[in-house]
Amino acid sequence: MFIDYVSLLLINTMIGYFLLAGYVYSGLDDRDQGKWAVGFLMSGLIAVVFGGLVAATWPLPGPYDTAYGEMSVLLGIIFLGAGLAMVRGWSMLLVAVYGFFAGWAAVVMGIRIIQLKLTLVPGLAGVGFILSGLAGVFAAPTLSFLRNHRPFRTLAAIVLFVTALVWAVVVYPEYWFHMQQFGKWVPLVSRAAAIRP
Numbered sequence: 001m002f003i004d005y006v007s008l009l010l011i012n013t014m015i016g017y018f019l020l021a022g023y024v025y026s027g028l029d030d031r032d033q034g035k036w037a038v039g040f041l042m043s044g045l046i047a048v049v050f051g052g053l054v055a056a057t058w059p060l061p062g063p064y065d066t067a068y069g070e071m072s073v074l075l076g077i078i079f080l081g082a083g084l085a086m087v088r089g090w091s092m093l094l095v096a097v098y099g100f101f102a103g104w105a106a107v108v109m110g111i112r113i114i115q116l117k118l119t120l121v122p123g124l125a126g127v128g129f130i131l132s133g134l135a136g137v138f139a140a141p142t143l144s145f146l147r148n149h150r151p152f153r154t155l156a157a158i159v160l161f162v163t164a165l166v167w168a169v170v171v172y173p174e175y176w177f178h179m180q181q182f183g184k185w186v187p188l189v190s191r192a193a194a195i196r197p
Helices: 004-025 035-056 064-088 095-115 124-135 139-143 150-182 188-195
Strands: none
Touching: 004 035, 004 064, 004 124, 004 150, 035 064, 064 095, 064 124, 095 124, 095 139, 124 139, 124 150, 139 150
């Protein structure tokens, strides 16, 4: 049995997209950008640390480390960059440019998850990756010339909210499954201690 952080990464992604939906809807106009920063920094930190562990150690079978570990690191870097830019009052345009390329990677990942029928719910997981990726692809236009276009921002916030809901539908059963599957898990340290005379 392997230990992974997928449920943590998924719920963090879900929370991040709920925060992003709120930010796109009302935070872009907020004079106090710093009040949004803490949520982005928290989500980004979890994504980078635990996604980085998955990407570096490859605890998952098959291509799942790439899908969940590497994509989480990219999302985390974007969220950390956005949070830092909010605190410092910097432009987020370069964060959005980074998001554009990372977003396309997530779109490709989502398409391949659906094609290869990976995960227990490949359609739903694939759609989650695709929608998440499109958020990155459209970040630069949203920040620059669509920033004051209220109908577009409302639609974008709705799509981000739906993206968060997709991740919620994926992650909460995952927690249920993990509680059952890991119910009798004994850490290696405890096993070693039990063997000693």
